[in-house]
Amino acid sequence: MKQLLIYISMFLTLAGAASCNKWLELKPNDGLVREDFWKTKEQVSAAVTGIYASMLGSVSGKTLAMPEYLFVWGEARADMVTPGFSVKPDETDIINMNILPTNSFANWRTFYETINYCNTVIKLAPNVLNQDNTFTQDMLNRALGEALTIRALMYFYLVRTFDQVPLKLEPTVSDNDLSSMAKSPSEAILNQIVADLRAAENFLPESYGNSAVDRGRATRYTASTILADTYLWMEKYTECAAQCDKVINSGRYGLIGQENSLFNALFWQGNAVESIFELQFDAQKLNPFFNMFAANSRRWGAASHLMEEVYGVDAVNTIPLKDSRGDGMALRAEDATIWKYIGANDAGTALRTADQSYAHWIFYRYADILLMKAEAINQLDQPLEASRLVKTIRERATALDFGDAMDSTSKSSMEEFILQEREREFAFEGKRWYDLVRNAKRNNYAGIRYLLNSAAKSIAPDMQQSAFGKLRDRNSLFMPIFLYELQTNKLLVQNPFYK
Template identity: 70%
Template sequence: MKQLITYTCLFAVLFSTAACNKWLDLQPQDGIVRDEFWQTKEQVDAAVTGIYAALLGSPDYNVSLAEYFFVWGEARTDMVSPGFRASSDEYDLVNVNILPTNIFANWRTVYQVINYCNTVIDLAPAVRNIDNTFTEEHLNRAQGEALAIRSLLYFYLVRTFEQVPLKLTATTSDEELQPLAKSGSDEILNQIVADLKKAEPALPLTYNNTAKDKGRVTRYTANAILADVYLWMEKYAECAAECDKIISSNRFGLIGGELSVFDEVYFKGNSSESIFELQFDAQKLNPFYFMHQTSTRRWSAAPHLMEEVFGVDIINPIPVVDKRGEGCSLRASDLSIWKYIGANDAGSSLRSAEQSFAHWIFYRYADVLLMKAEAINQLDQPLEASRLVKTVRERANALDFGMPMDSTSMQGMEEYILQERQREFAFEGKRWYDVLRNAKRNNYQQLNYLLNMVGTSIPKERQQAAFNKLRDKNSHYMPVYQYELQTNKLLVQNPFYK
């Protein structure tokens, strides 16, 4: 991690802005990029490492993208409740009352990291003309990592805003600053697919180091992102094929048996289940301690989760307990979001502020199994889908309650898989995107998924207004931040927020 911090400082200098009020604040100081830095393969590696460092926290804004990913994926769902320290912007997200001035509509930090990726993609090739030890394979890997991370960030943007500027070249000087209009979601998604396909063969299967295999982009990371993108695009055969590449590798497995899911996956991190996660540690803390611990709480678990999502067994003499519920995802006694602040699976010990280094997990093996289950179910294979879901449930010792699994019904399995994803990925920034993906399928055939979720999460007196808003599909996406509209005259506001 010390090396990562060093590269963070280097990247802060390398990409320091010359004019902080200009569009997207992307540019480094004129001349420093080519003339003083891009000379050796070691400098290219430093730039790639700097991309990962920037994901942990922006050099300019000191904001971890993990905070945005949590809020974007959870705030509008039935999984969380705002705490007493929640901001007015966070309450507005919960109540479906989002304004263009909402700070969580600010995409600037995401574009900053995208520009770091673009800079590696654009400038690394010329280093081969200077450093004859910089091989083509080495170059391809560096560009592959940058392409994959750029793709992941654009996938977050397109799911959150639907239409955004598609910037594919580096901004490295004042002269290159140009406003961009938004691109359509189809164009962005197609670009993501093309980039990931280009990156895939260039990426290593392993770095021969567990932390690097989980904290850096591998070929399996590209496969997982592609599977997710294809699922969003309703390309189900393609999604299943990407999942199969990961499954057939035999490099990943579910944490089960006597091992604690909480300890292995969330407290220690980098488990055998992990595919790609942000590597927070004692030198680079995550933002979650002050978001979730009692005295400064901005977010807590929704009060209905234990009874209605994970289940409480009041029948058996020795109760069946879902391993993902109490002492893993949450602590029911005070509704703490335990994954990020807990220190043990007994729910008895909290991390200290100095121990707030739980990783942010982008993809893990359970996600691959459930993405494939969703995809093949949409290909009218509900029985095969049910077997994958059972694999995940058996690992979790899941409690049978509520809606039974119907392996003969595609619609029934669709609903069941959505519910299982709710349990499996509680507070991992996936719930909003999961519900929206299923709701919008087949021209919003299941809009009720969104309406039912909001009906659970917001006060009754606000529900009808929220339902009316959600019937306009443009409301499912965030507005363009007001500052961006003022500084980039080519941007057009999402029509719902005009």
């Protein structure tokens, strides 16, 4: 284990060291990677582990930890969060849709660092077959599958956030690899994501033989899940449903039952039977969430309308019924604390301490598979079948019936209800903005009302008309290219809305 840690440290240093101020400052010293590192199966294993390590925190130290971007990108422009007293000016600008190219959250460096580690494994691991006769083709395939899956996941976040980005598929391993790159069309990026994931499905194991490992490393079903999400974004609904079925029919995942605490299983203990892929924080590697959500340093809280309008309040029964995903799981209702990441129990009475800030960041869980399939088959004119999947989720959560009832005979009604159910199920998990945009852009942006209704809830009244005008420009839905990247890569062109 000590030797493996040394290899990981070497890999992150070599693959992430910068020597000049150019775009993607990821160059190691010439020759070191090829000549001194890529010789044994242990070094390949360390390189793959280094990919996951890079997602836990910025290796360069020049940007924020990845989950902080994932939260802000997925939640700040939507309607489930509210700024706290310590909110950053750049975050306030995102909330109000006044994003400038100097906004620190438009910096994609952390994602390209991880992409570079993936590219390095994909490029250099195959030669280890010639260096180490104990390194087998199966071992190589697994390494390639993991790298391809994580690279695809990184590009999936980038394409949904920026629309067009440079599609870099070769590693930066020497001075000769440092060059400017233009942006690629979003269609080309999405097609590359699909190609990577389809290849990864064939390379990856169904299981590593350990439940916790299966949740923290890419398996065949991780690739299938990301592929389902990609197809959903691409409006390829038959393909999305087929990928969801692969995960459902595997028998390896399931919803946590009503007899268990959702909060304790998913967010306190982690690696639950419902989890498909999550970042593995621990006491040695803490997440950034304590200072983001704790009362004495709060940058983000839960929006005030959530309990009444999203989860519902039972004013009829003597012992009120409650949606188990609301108070005590997603948030603490009494003070609007985002509870998933800093709570210590499902009663809302105990907080994690700063040194306990190691709740995992969940990319995907089984509930997501069921609701993605429901959304896909509803678009294929199967609202009744979609409603059955949604009902499964709602029964598990003891969801309250209030407002508009689920109409299983109407495709349009089910579209809206599934979006609402995703809001309840995945609060603060970095999905809300992407869910709104995906539904808004369908059928040539016929669903723009989803974005406008969200802005009406989240933006101050005196700024709403300006926000509404911006949202009607499709280019405003994507972040600007960070100014530093424009200055150092002359082939980059600013996204149209920000010119």
